[in-house]
Amino acid sequence: MIELSDVHKSFGKVEVLKGITASVDKGEVVCIIGPSGSGKSTILRCINGLESYDRGTISIEGLRVNRDARSIVAIRTQVSMVFQRFNLFPHRTALDNVIEGPLYVKKEPRAAALERGRALLAQVGLADKADVHPPQLSGGQQQRVAIARALAMQPKAILFDEPTSALDPELVGDVLGVMRKLADDGMTMVVVTHEIGFARDVADRVLFIDGGVIVEQGPAKAVLNQPQHPRTQDFLRRVLHPL
Structure with missing residues (x-):
């Protein structure tokens, strides 16, 4: 449903996305994890047309995401986005x-x-x-x-950009509960999150992003329980067992 092919994005001289290739199938829940500044949110913003991308292609059900007004309206009637800071x-x-x-x-x-x-x-x-x-x-x-x-x-899909990171810990569960229900109902979801437990329980697949590249991806439980790449192993150790 959502296809990214060799997507590059720079802010000035800083290359934030360095050739992202990934796909999301209809009804699939994909969680994107990784350290701050790794390019996770930029991926969502490029999918939804909030940011332009410099090279590569992004398409939603075959419709290429461009920055022209007609494309943006068409994309945003199919793909909604939930922001970290609510934006109400x-x-x-x-x-x-x-x-x-x-x-x-x-x-x-x-x-x-x-x-x-x-x-x-x-x-x-x-x-x-x-x-x-x-x-x-x-x-x-x-x-x-x-x-x-x-x-x-x-929408046919919803993008979630760290939807619980601005919340007090006791409020996180209510939001994650709504998201779990959406997943159970078959909503296509791409979720940038630090909630590793949610990703393990709800996601079909996990992408681990670092330095603007996909370091590791695969079935959620495989990546999160038995990561193969040393960088993924180090990240999860730091997130799950902070000093």
């Missing part, structure tokens, strides 16, 4: 945030958007928060609103 409009209610895309991007009738928006808030456990503004919600609740907003576009 603080002056709009939770429900208004959820229906923004369907109303203004997909031009849906307001009544239909409202009905589905309320159903999606209920799906993520926030039926009673529809009329609340984001600043009055906890971080975990805001992230669940962001997931409902992503689902409102009826």
